[in-house]
Structure formats: structure tokens, C-alpha cells
Amino acid sequence: MFITFALITLLGALGMLLQKNVVVAGLCMVAAFFGVAGLFVLLANPVAAALQIIVYTGAIMVLVLFVIMMLSSHQEEEAAVSHPVQRWLSVALLAVLAFGAVNLVLASPGVKALAVKGAEMPQAMTLQTVGTNLFADHLLGFEVAGLVLLAAMIGAVALTKRNL
């Protein structure tokens, strides 16, 4: 199961990078999101899987594809001047980021929890636990995220509607 979902995720991500057609690339990204949702289910977190599909594939990617189709520029534009320095710099940055991320994940307590078997195995996540965690332990972060989203929304309205 893990191999299947991991392959879906990786192939989707690769397809998204390599496809010249922007709409097909977007659909590959949807496949990658689906693979990630499957991985969430395998990690006994069906709530995260459902939210992943609702938020990312169901809403955000639809809007992204929507904009791409509206603009109807389906082929990627070639860069006018190629900057090999930029490319190498981005590769190096990406490598550093990836290394840091992998290190963080391997050092987190969650990895040790995966080895626990039997009765002490952590329970599957439910919506109730997510809710209590969000509003009891991480209230400040939640409110800040809400405020940032609100600001982004107001900004979008102000940018697109000049004569309110």
C-alpha cells in the first residue's frame, strides 16, 4: 500500500515538473495530492486525508486550473535569457531545504511513535481531537492564521475591485 501511494505521489510530482502543458501539469499535481492523502490514511490520520482532498484537490487546485484555463496560455513560456547561475543556485537551495526537512522529520518524536506496537499504539485521529487540539493548545496560531487569510482576502478584493 505504502509503495502504491508513494509512487502515485512521486510520479504525480515528476509529471507536474516535466509536463510542458500547464493543464496536464496541474492534473498531475492533483494526482500527487491524492497520493499524499492516501499516505495520511496509512498513518492512521483519516481526518488529515479528508481535509487534504477537500482543501487542496477540491478547492485550491480547481481554482488554479480555472485561472490557467481562463488565461488560455497552455504552453510554458521559454525564458528570454537563460541564467545558469540562477539554476544552480536554486538547486543548491533546494538541496539544503530538503536536507533540513528530512533531518527535522527523522529527529521528530513522531518517528519513534511509529515503532510502538500493541496496546500503546496511538489511536487514529478523529475530528474531535483535531478540534480540541486546535482550540485548546494552538489557539494563538489558529487565530493568527485566520487573520493572515482574512488580510489576504481583503487584499485580493482591494486589488481586483478598484472602484468599490
Added chain:
Amino acid sequence: MDKLASLLHTSPATAWMVAKLVIVFGGVFSLAALWTWVERRGAAMIQDRIGPNRAALFGKIKIIGLAQPLADGIKFFFKEDLVPHDANKALFWLAPFLALVPALMGFAVIPFGRSFVSGGHEYHLALLDPGNGMGLLYPLAIGGMAVYGVLVAAWSSNNKWSILGGMRSSATMVSYEIGMSLAVVTIFMTAGGYDPSEVIKAQGHLPWAWNVVRQPLGFIVFFTCMFAETNRLPFDFAEGESEIVAGFNVEYGSMKFSLLALSEYCHLMTASALIATLYFGGWQVPFVQNPSVLLSVASFLVKMLFFAWVFVWIRWTLPRFRYDQLMHLGWKAMLPMSMVNLVFHAWRMSQGH
């Protein structure tokens, strides 16, 4: 069930799972096919016509035209399968499946009858057993995926009318999803759980305790949003004969068109099942405390098919909205109503303690 399982050399759980798969997917699919006939007969009834009544089995047995879906299916299979020259071939082939698979999958979590115990095993009448952790988030997630069938079909045909249809309908689906989700969240809140079995249990067997009476506003919002989500009239902006030829499926023919059309009816079935589960007590039989399993299944089917009929009824009663009216209704009526519903019930629950 035990005997059958031992005959097939599997465990009862596996045999039951396979049986449920066949029942649910076969049932929804054949009901969807049947509903194409119900739709045409219903339209004829409402418009004072006769409708399809000529199709007969073996040229003899005419059961009020019930063989029509079969005849349609055979005809679709033998039609020429055209792909437009400038279409994106791979996506053009993929689109009918992208439309059909989510439509069929959405039903998996809905309990269509009471759980029962037989031979020491508990059998649940839903594909995903209660306590799977996804609960009613699952049909919402899968319902959100339905947009891709329409979008991909519209874009891959490489036809400006189909793209217009796809754009309109995907915008509709995304905007109505918010109001719908907030209505469902209110139910999660009052039921104290998000598993369909918990939602059904919280409603009980008395009709005045069902969510439709407790949350009439939420019901109106959810019911309206379901029309937008299933792409049915008065909100079927994927299509529009007078404006954009036929809409997102204008380039489709033969079995591919049939799949796109059937997926709409599968959606309709899932939507009516959701309405029955969320607002009308699911498989609960009015005034019967502990109904037998068959009675509960029958009760669920009656509720579901009634709402499926309401979808047909409304399609032939109301004209199509204009696009801006639809967006006004979605953002300026449905979303605030849903919000009011949510805040009101949250306030009532906070007063209750």
C-alpha cells in the same frame, strides 16, 4: 452468510465486503440507469405527454417502456466513437472516468440499513464501517472531486463552448461547496459526531426530532447546494442548449457521453442519500423503535428515491437561472444563511449547558 463464506473458502467478513460492494455499486449504477427513464417519463407526465413507452423486451414485453435504459445502452455501445481532431486525446478519454468514479465512490460511507448481528459477527450495511475516521468528510471530499470530470471534459474537447460550460459549472460547484459544508458542520456540532451512524442515532426514530425540523434553515441551504453540486437544473450551468450548444459534453458521443450522463445520475443518487441521512434520519423508520433490518433498508430506499424524484420534479418545473443570479444566490443568500444557522445552533448549544 457463514455458510456462503465457508462455501467460497473465505472469512465471513470478506464475503460480506464483496457482497456489499456488489450491492452498493451495482445498486447505485442500476438505479442511475433506471432514473434516466424515470426522468423522461416524469418530464412527459409533467408536460402532459406520454414519454418513452415503446421499448420492449424481445419485441414483445412492453412494461411501460422500462426497457428503454437497456435499449439506450445498447445503442450507445454501437455508436461511432469520435474524438475531435484537436482534442487532447489522453484527457478526452480520461474525463468520463474522472466524472464517473467520484460519483460512484461518494455512496460508500452512507449506511443504507441497520447493523445486525449474525453468528457472532456484526454486519454493517455501509461499505465503510462506522468508526473509519473519515465519516461524512468523505462524501464532501469525493464530491469536491466531481469538478474534475467536468473541467477535464470541457478543456480537453478544445471547444470554446465546452470550455465556457466547464468554467461556469466549476465556479458554481466551488462557490456552493462552502455553504453546503457549513450546513454539514452544524449537523456535526449538534450530533456530537461526524460519523453517519452517529448522525443517524442522534436523530432518533421520531420525525419531529429529525434534523429537518431542528435545522430547517440548514436543510434549505444543503438542499439548494445539492442542486448546484450535482449540476442539475435550475443550476446546471455545465450545459445550456440555447447559449453554449450543449455545454461541457458537446464533443462527446457514444459510450463516453453515456458515462458522463450516467455520472450525473449517480451523483443525484448520492445526493439524495446524503439528504436522507443528514436531515431525514437515514434508515430510521418513523415511530418504530427498533425496526427489522429489511424494514430499515426499505425506509432508507423510500426516502432516497423520494428525493431522487424531487430532483426530477424540480428539473421540469423551474427554468434555468442566469449566471449572475446564481452567483448572487450562492454568495449573498446561501452562505449568510448557512452562517446564521451555524452561529444560532452554536449559541443554543452554549446556552444548553
